[in-house]
Every structure is written in C-alpha cells, then in structure tokens.
Amino acid sequence: MSSTSTPIDDLLRGSLDHCVKCTICETQCPVSNVTPLFPGPKYAGPQAERYRVGDEPSVEWSVDYCSGCGICSQACPQGVKIAEINAQARHKLKRQNGIPLRDRIITRPTWLGRAGTPVAPLANFTLGFKPLRALGEKTLGVHRNGPAPKFAGRRFSKWARGRSGPVSGRRIVYFHGCGTEYYEPWEGQKVVEILEHNGFRVEVPKQDCCGLPLQSSGLFDDARKVVLRLARALAPHVREDPETIIVGNATSCTLMLKREAREILGLEDDLDLKLVSERTYDICELLLLLHDRGELKTDFKPVSERVAYHAPCQQQGHYIGKPALELLALIPGLEVTEMNARCCGIAGTYGLKAEKYDIAMAVGAELFGQVRDSGASTVACDSETCRWQITHGTGLGSVHPIDFLHRAYGL
Amino acid sequence: MSTTLSTDVLVIGGGATGCGVAWDASLRGLDVVLVDRGDLAEGTSGRFHGLVHSGGRYAVKDPKAAEECIGENRILRRIAADCIEDTGGFFVTTPWDDPEYADRFKAGCAATGVDCEEIDLAAALREEPRINPSISRVFRVPDANIDVWKTVWALARGAQDHGARVLPYHAAVAIHREGDRVTGARVRGARTGEEIDIEARVTVNASGAWAGRVAELAGIEGVRILPGRGIMIAMNHRLVNTCVNRCQMPTDGDIIVPIRTVCVIGTTDEHTEDPDDHTVFQSEVDAMLDDGEKLVPGFREARALRVWTGVRPLFEDAKAGNTETRDVTRAHALLDHEQRDGVTGFVTITGGKLTTFRLMAEDTVDAVCRQLGQERACSTRTEPLPGSENGEPYRLGERLERKEQHLSDAQLICECEMVNRGKLEDAIRRRATTNLDDIRRLLRLGMGPCQGGFCIYRATGILHGLDGLSAEQANEALRHFLQERWKGVWPILYGDQLRQARLDDWIFQGVLGVGHPPSSELDRSAT
Numbered sequence A: 001m002s003s004t005s006t007p008i009d010d011l012l013r014g015s016l017d018h019c020v021k022c023t024i025c026e027t028q029c030p031v032s033n034v035t036p037l038f039p040g041p042k043y044a045g046p047q048a049e050r051y052r053v054g055d056e057p058s059v060e061w062s063v064d065y066c067s068g069c070g071i072c073s074q075a076c077p078q079g080v081k082i083a084e085i086n087a088q089a090r091h092k093l094k095r096q097n098g099i100p101l102r103d104r105i106i107t108r109p110t111w112l113g114r115a116g117t118p119v120a121p122l123a124n125f126t127l128g129f130k131p132l133r134a135l136g137e138k139t140l141g142v143h144r145n146g147p148a149p150k151f152a153g154r155r156f157s158k159w160a161r162g163r164s165g166p167v168s169g170r171r172i173v174y175f176h177g178c179g180t181e182y183y184e185p186w187e188g189q190k191v192v193e194i195l196e197h198n199g200f201r202v203e204v205p206k207q208d209c210c211g212l213p214l215q216s217s218g219l220f221d222d223a224r225k226v227v228l229r230l231a232r233a234l235a236p237h238v239r240e241d242p243e244t245i246i247v248g249n250a251t252s253c254t255l256m257l258k259r260e261a262r263e264i265l266g267l268e269d270d271l272d273l274k275l276v277s278e279r280t281y282d283i284c285e286l287l288l289l290l291h292d293r294g295e296l297k298t299d300f301k302p303v304s305e306r307v308a309y310h311a312p313c314q315q316q317g318h319y320i321g322k323p324a325l326e327l328l329a330l331i332p333g334l335e336v337t338e339m340n341a342r343c344c345g346i347a348g349t350y351g352l353k354a355e356k357y358d359i360a361m362a363v364g365a366e367l368f369g370q371v372r373d374s375g376a377s378t379v380a381c382d383s384e385t386c387r388w389q390i391t392h393g394t395g396l397g398s399v400h401p402i403d404f405l406h407r408a409y410g411l
Numbered sequence B: 001m002s003t004t005l006s007t008d009v010l011v012i013g014g015g016a017t018g019c020g021v022a023w024d025a026s027l028r029g030l031d032v033v034l035v036d037r038g039d040l041a042e043g044t045s046g047r048f049h050g051l052v053h054s055g056g057r058y059a060v061k062d063p064k065a066a067e068e069c070i071g072e073n074r075i076l077r078r079i080a081a082d083c084i085e086d087t088g089g090f091f092v093t094t095p096w097d098d099p100e101y102a103d104r105f106k107a108g109c110a111a112t113g114v115d116c117e118e119i120d121l122a123a124a125l126r127e128e129p130r131i132n133p134s135i136s137r138v139f140r141v142p143d144a145n146i147d148v149w150k151t152v153w154a155l156a157r158g159a160q161d162h163g164a165r166v167l168p169y170h171a172a173v174a175i176h177r178e179g180d181r182v183t184g185a186r187v188r189g190a191r192t193g194e195e196i197d198i199e200a201r202v203t204v205n206a207s208g209a210w211a212g213r214v215a216e217l218a219g220i221e222g223v224r225i226l227p228g229r230g231i232m233i234a235m236n237h238r239l240v241n242t243c244v245n246r247c248q249m250p251t252d253g254d255i256i257v258p259i260r261t262v263c264v265i266g267t268t269d270e271h272t273e274d275p276d277d278h279t280v281f282q283s284e285v286d287a288m289l290d291d292g293e294k295l296v297p298g299f300r301e302a303r304a305l306r307v308w309t310g311v312r313p314l315f316e317d318a319k320a321g322n323t324e325t326r327d328v329t330r331a332h333a334l335l336d337h338e339q340r341d342g343v344t345g346f347v348t349i350t351g352g353k354l355t356t357f358r359l360m361a362e363d364t365v366d367a368v369c370r371q372l373g374q375e376r377a378c379s380t381r382t383e384p385l386p387g388s389e390n391g392e393p394y395r396l397g398e399r400l401e402r403k404e405q406h407l408s409d410a411q412l413i414c415e416c417e418m419v420n421r422g423k424l425e426d427a428i429r430r431r432a433t434t435n436l437d438d439i440r441r442l443l444r445l446g447m448g449p450c451q452g453g454f455c456i457y458r459a460t461g462i463l464h465g466l467d468g469l470s471a472e473q474a475n476e477a478l479r480h481f482l483q484e485r486w487k488g489v490w491p492i493l494y495g496d497q498l499r500q501a502r503l504d505d506w507i508f509q510g511v512l513g514v515g516h517p518p519s520s521e522l523d524r525s526a527t
Helices: A007-018 A024-028 A041-049 A071-075 A082-097 A101-106 A109-116 A120-128 A130-140 A156-161 A177-183 A185-197 A212-216 A220-239 A251-264 A271-279 A283-292 A323-328 A357-374 A384-394 A402-409 B016-027 B063-079 B101-112 B121-127 B148-161 B208-217 B282-295 B337-341 B354-372 B398-405 B421-431 B436-443 B456-467 B471-492 B495-511 B520-526
Strands: A170-175 A200-203 A246-248 A280-282 A305-310 A334-338 A378-381 A397-399 B002-012 B032-035 B089-093 B117-119 B137-141 B144-146 B165-167 B170-178 B181-189 B195-205 B224-235 B243-246 B255-259 B262-266 B304-316 B332-336 B346-351 B412-414
Touching: A007 A041, A007 A082, A007 B495, A024 A041, A024 A071, A041 A071, A041 A082, A071 A082, A082 A251, A101 A109, A101 A130, A109 A120, A109 A177, A120 A130, A156 A177, A156 A185, A170 A185, A170 A220, A170 A251, A177 A185, A177 A384, A185 A200, A185 A402, A212 A220, A212 A251, A220 A246, A220 A251, A220 A271, A246 A251, A246 A283, A251 A271, A251 A280, A271 A280, A280 A283, A283 A323, A283 A402, A305 A323, A305 A357, A323 A334, A323 A402, A357 A384, A378 A384, A384 A397, B002 B016, B002 B181, B002 B354, B016 B032, B016 B148, B016 B354, B032 B148, B032 B170, B032 B195, B063 B101, B063 B144, B063 B354, B089 B101, B101 B137, B117 B121, B121 B137, B144 B255, B148 B165, B148 B436, B170 B195, B170 B208, B195 B208, B195 B354, B208 B224, B208 B304, B208 B346, B224 B282, B243 B282, B262 B282, B282 B471, B304 B346, B304 B471, B304 B495, B332 B337, B332 B354, B337 B346, B346 B354, B412 B421, B412 B456, B421 B436, B421 B456, B436 B456, B436 B471, B456 B471, B471 B495
Parallel strands: A170 A200, A170 A246, A246 A280, A305 A334, A305 A378, A378 A397, B002 B032, B002 B195, B032 B165, B089 B243, B195 B346
Antiparallel strands: B089 B137, B117 B137, B170 B181, B181 B195, B224 B262, B224 B304, B243 B255, B255 B262, B332 B346
8 A cells, every 4th residue: 555656646646637726725824824834735735746656756845834634625625635735745755765763652542542641741841941941952853942742641441441330221332542542631521521512422442643734734544544543443343233333522523524534544445443433523524513413411500601612624624514613602601702713833743843843823813813812711612732822821721621521411 | 121141051941851951951061041931840840740760661662761750760769859759669569450461560660670579469458458459460660759949959050050141031033044043032021021132052942731832933834733631630648659550550549658748640631722722621630530439449539639631742753643641752852943843952852751851961962062163061960069069868757857857946837838038038038039939949838738728828928028118019929829739729628628728718818808908008998
C-alpha cells in the first residue's frame, strides 16, 4: 500500500478537474492568510498537483506549511479535495526528505502516554520546566511554548475496567482515543456516565491511536498500520450486531475513522475499516440524534455560566453541522456564544513544531480575541488539542461540550 | 516605400522545418533571413499533440519512416534536451485491436531498429494505473514529448546568434524571378504595413501545408499539397505520464500524449482543400472521446480543456489520385526546382512530420548548398540548441520548483501555468508585441484550466502599462485573446469546462463588460 499510485490517489487527484480557480479556498485558509510561507490551498492543491508526476521527486517545501485543517475542502463549492491532495503531496515530500525525529515522537501519543503516565509528576514538571523546554526546542524542534498537555497520571481504560456498569441496556462501543486515555480520563468518565444515564450499556474495547497525528505529519505508512490495528480492534465489537455503533468524543479521531483514513491513506478497500467507518459517531452527533428522536433524557438542571463555543475545523469536517451548540441550548441558564473565527491554529501537532508555532498563534489570534471579548468564563470545544491551544492562547479553562451536559444531568 | 535586404538564403515559413533550415544554414555560415506570415509555429508545428515518435507507429506500415523517427528521436534528445521530456511510450493491445498485430509490431520494431520491449501487464498497470486493465499486451518504446514553441524559438534564437534575421508577421506577397532564376521575394509586414524586398541567392519554400501557394507565387505549378486536417483534445491534467498508443495500424484517436501539464488525445484525419480550415465537428469530438475511453476508462468524465485542429502537409505526386490522406506518404518531400522545373534558386520542402524536422532541414540545406555550388557540412546532429547545452532533459516539475524558490517575491500572473510577472514583462519587451497570443506561445500564458479567465485581464493591464498602449488597443488585445481561446473551448463545453466557461463569462462579460468597453470619448467626459 506504499505506492503513490493507488486508485484512491487517482480519485483525489481527479477531483482537481472541478477547480474553476474561484479562489474561495484561499480566502478561507487560516494559514495562508497569516504567513507568506504557505502560498495557499489553491496553489498547493489543484494548481501544483498538475505539475506532480507519480514517481518524480518532490520539488516543493511550502506544502509542509499546510496545517491540514481541511477548511479549504469544506469551503470549496466545486468539490475539490484540496486538503487531501495537499496531504498526499506532504507525504511524498516527507518520504523523500526524511522524517525529523521530532515528527516521529510527537505523532505517537500512545508511546508518549505509556512513557509519561507512570512518571506523570516528573514528566509534567519537565514539560513545564522552561530551561528543559528550551533545550527540547533546540534539539528536537518542539516549540518551548507549544501547548503540551499534562499527563493525568492514570489511564481511562484502567478506570473503565475497574468498574461494573449496568448489565442491561442498548450496547454501545466507546472509542475514547489517546487524549482521554492519558490526559483527560475524566472526559471519558463523563461520556460513559452520560451514555449510561440514557440507557446504554457501554463497552470499552482495548484500543490504540487512530494514526491521525502520523497522517497529518505525512507519515502515511506508519499511519496505515496504526489505523488498521485500531480497525481490527473495534470491528469485532460491531460486526455481529447491525444495531451497535461506535461513539467517540475526540472529534478529530472519529473523523479519521469515518473518512480521512480511507480517503487520504487510500484504505477504501479495507473491510474492517469500512465497517468501523460506517458505524462511528461523534458523541454530540449521537446525542442530538437521540434528542431528535425523543430518546435523550432532558432532565437538565440549570447551569448558570457564560460559555464560548468553538467548533473545531475537524469537527466541521464531519459535515454534521454543530450538534454541540444545539445540545448546549437544551441546558437552562447556560449562556452560549458561538465563536465564528474558523481555526485555533494548533491543527493537532502543527502548532507544537518550532518553525510553525508562531504561525499557529497568529492563526488562533482572532479566535482568542473573540473568546476574550465574549466575557465567557469557560470555552467549550470538541477537540482536545484545540482546547489546549485555546487555553494556551486565552488563559481560560476549556472543556468538551459534554462536560456541561454532565453537570446539568447532575451526574 | 520599400526597403531592401540581401541574404544568402531566404526561408519562407517559420514552423519547425523553416526554423530548422534557418538554424542549419546559419550554422553552416550562410546568411539567413526567415519570414512567416504569422508568428513562429503558429501553423502546423504549433498544432500537433507534442509527440516525438519512437518510430513504433510506423514500424509495420512505413519502415523507412520508422527508421528516420528513431534516428531523429535519439538526436533530438541530445540537441534539444531542454525541450524534450522523456516520458517513454507504451503500445498497448486493447480488446478493440487485432491481436495478431502485436507480433508484427514487435518484428517491425526489430527490423527498423526501434527499441521495443514487451513488458509485464501488471507492471505496466502499476506504472499507469488509469489505462484500461483489459489490455492484453504492452510494449515499451522510447516515445517522448516535445515543447514545440520552446524548440522553434530556440532554433530561431540559435540562428539569430549566428547572424540570421527572423521576421515573424511578414507574409511573402511576391516571389521575384529573373528568367529561370528566383532572386528573392517581397514581404509585407502585417503590423507595420511596410514592404521589404529581400534579395536571396536561394529561396527556401518551407511553408508546409501552404507550400503549393508559395510555389505558385514563384510561377511553379503542380506542387500539390493535400491538407489532412486532424483534431486534438487536451485534457485538464495528465491522465497518463507515458505516451500511450494503440497497438494497431495507425488510425484515429489512437494515442494519448502527456505533455506539460496536460495530456492530448489525437487525432483524426480528414481531407480538406483549405489549410486554414479549422472546423471542428461535434461528431469528431464525440468519436475522439470514445477512443479515449478505450485507452483510459473514465475519459469521458475527465475534464476536457480545449480542442484544436492541425493540418498535415501531405505532398502528392501530381499523377496520383488518392485522397485518403493517411495513406499518402508521411515521408518528407524535397523539391529541387532546378531539377524538377529548371528554375534555379528555389527549393521546396514539405510533407514529413515534426519528429524529423531536423533531418528535413539538413536535406534542404544540402540542396541549398548544391545550388550555391558550395560544400558546407551540416552540424545540427551534434550542436545543442540554446538552452539545451547541459543535456538535461526537461522535467514537468521545473516551473513549480522555480516558483517555490520565489514564493513571496514573484507575483504569479497565470496561476495555472505558473507564469510570474517578471517573465511576462520580459517576454513582452523581448517580443515587442501587443498580441497576447504571441506571449501565450512563448510562456504558455492562459493555456491552463481557466483558459485565461484569471490571468488575461492581469496580463492586459501589464501590457497596457509597459507598452503605453491606448485603452482601445489594450481592450482589443484582451478581446482578441478571449476570442482565440473561445474557439478551442466551445466545441467541448460540457462538465467541468462548462462550469469554468460560465465563471469566465461572468468575469469578462458580467464584471468587466469586455463586450462593451467604454469609448475614449466617454472616458474623457467621465473624468
């Protein structure tokens, strides 16, 4: 599967035929609007693609400055797979120029999590210790101020194994992702409790990373292995029963399972991944579906708080609207302001990279300003890396939207 | 009032052959003047699919042509390296082809010295995943592509470096004769209106499909050219990166050539009386797309960019009456009118194909030297063209690579073909032209998916600023360019290119109102 000439590459490349040069993608690109280093999605995507020949060497460097947020593909009125074409080109560039050690490390949340969790206090101290971060920037190229998360010191899966949930109820498979596993296990606990409150019996299979950080850094071969391993782990839990679905709270990771791994990594033919892709739901997507069917419990107590909601780029890539906004609107007393700035800048690991940190902060500046102006005390956002970036950029706390549902349910 | 020039060799016709003659003769130390009624390579040379034949196409049908092709193919790769991309070629047996032909093809290649290797089907499909998986055999041959405008201008520049004078937009209006000797020609500048008398010791008629008309100007009858008109369709991007040929006797729609950012399917062959006939029939377009579908499934859904026609200059011996033009010889015809008609100082070169232009030029200048009674050896087999001295073959990624080095300091004017402002301004100054189509042929300006939709208003503004043109002249340059582009777009208006045409139309007719530009009186009264 390492060939760049798989049929799916053709499908992505073929989509450039739809480009009418209208430039709408360039007006929407958060990166090219703040830096001359990235010439923009139209240039890097449908334009440059016509100059790329299968096995000839990559002649570009600028496409590496695309953050992969995917806004261009969402904005394109003609259906050009711009971000996906760029991801392919970035992969080719990285394969040719070699992968920096940094990119091999920060794209492996599982390794980091396993190494950091048992020694969380020390690891967190290191991550917060300025001289060491400066050293890390010099030696590895991870920016000293990049919003690195703190290890929770415990793993979500251990909590899940150690408890006994309800024995009856509708079965549901929970894909918690690495952020919940190592950094924010409490978010996972809330997901489980909300689902159980609504009559589900939650199954938590043994699972690993979805491969998105690898994919967005251009390490396609590794990403394929990782996402297929996850698909193998999840598929058996849903194969027998057509009613059982998979739900996740890491919106970027569920998007990877739903669409990106198949499209960008050329894995359309894998049956396990296909099954997982068809059954996967974002947590807010699922809860709103339940509400639409009258199946969501609405015994919400008032929560008096002002919250700013930011829909991450990757959440927008689900093409499901903004279900979190509608769910938050169900909570009495909660004052929600929707932020209309498009991107926080982090794009997974992009904003951690020394050469891209300033770009990521410049991208996020508009959002940070809106958040501050909103007078909110907390920011709700569906993606963990975006939350860390927003907290880094604003100093305000940030949580997954389901935190407010959990509070309102009084769980 | 007319001026007079004097030279050893006057070449009439600025296609690949004429420019090749100018280059060859100037390298041999002859003084040369070259004229063309339009721009260089505006006729047949600039209107083909871009293939440098390996000879495979003629291996069975015309072994002599095959031998010439493979010989010239090897030479061109050396002397015109910068104009040639080594794509390689496949001959594939599709379900529509006679399976017996493949063995004859293989034997023909062996007999004519065309390098040909049968390759594994799976390997071929991995290399070119879009080609029809139901093919049964694949042969690899050394086909390549050539950027003909780059080639022709390199030939012209090389000739100029050796003292030649190159005069595009100068049409021959009369050929001077003194008894049985041609002594030169009178040409008229299309832009200046000025007439120039050119005295020449030998006049070379290299006007291709128009050679009969030019010969008539010299009072020579019976040079009969059967123009064979063919259409070609450029697709929006490269569906294949190898030249893909049907393995069968040459016929319509049997080849896809990847060239620059596009790939071109060709071609048809219809007899026409008029070499300036550029009619495109809908039925031809449909047939061509169907042929494309046989080589690359999904071809009809892919975006067609443009269609154009070219006219082959097929020379017919006056005695023969066959008008099925594909069966008339593809070999070139050199007419020494001293031997043929008893007229000295005049040579006609016509027929042939682009791949063998250098050989045609060599034969022609040999004949010129015979007429001059001089022994001058040809050196075009080894002398590289300007720009090709280092022997590095052209790669498609070159423009992207150069652009990457000047991302923030070079303003991109034509986004599709990555032409930056500096290049455009240089070209306008160098050509001293107000015709944006001339610039297009030099830089590929406006030749991409939007067909000038986003670059031509920019380029017009730049032209206006540089040349001090009046607003009316600038408007005219813009309208002329749009009309030229439209000719190639309207016959393939479907799918994505139709959407593009609508957007372009909104830009030019809707926003800019190019159909009704303000007159200068209104301009003045408004200010």
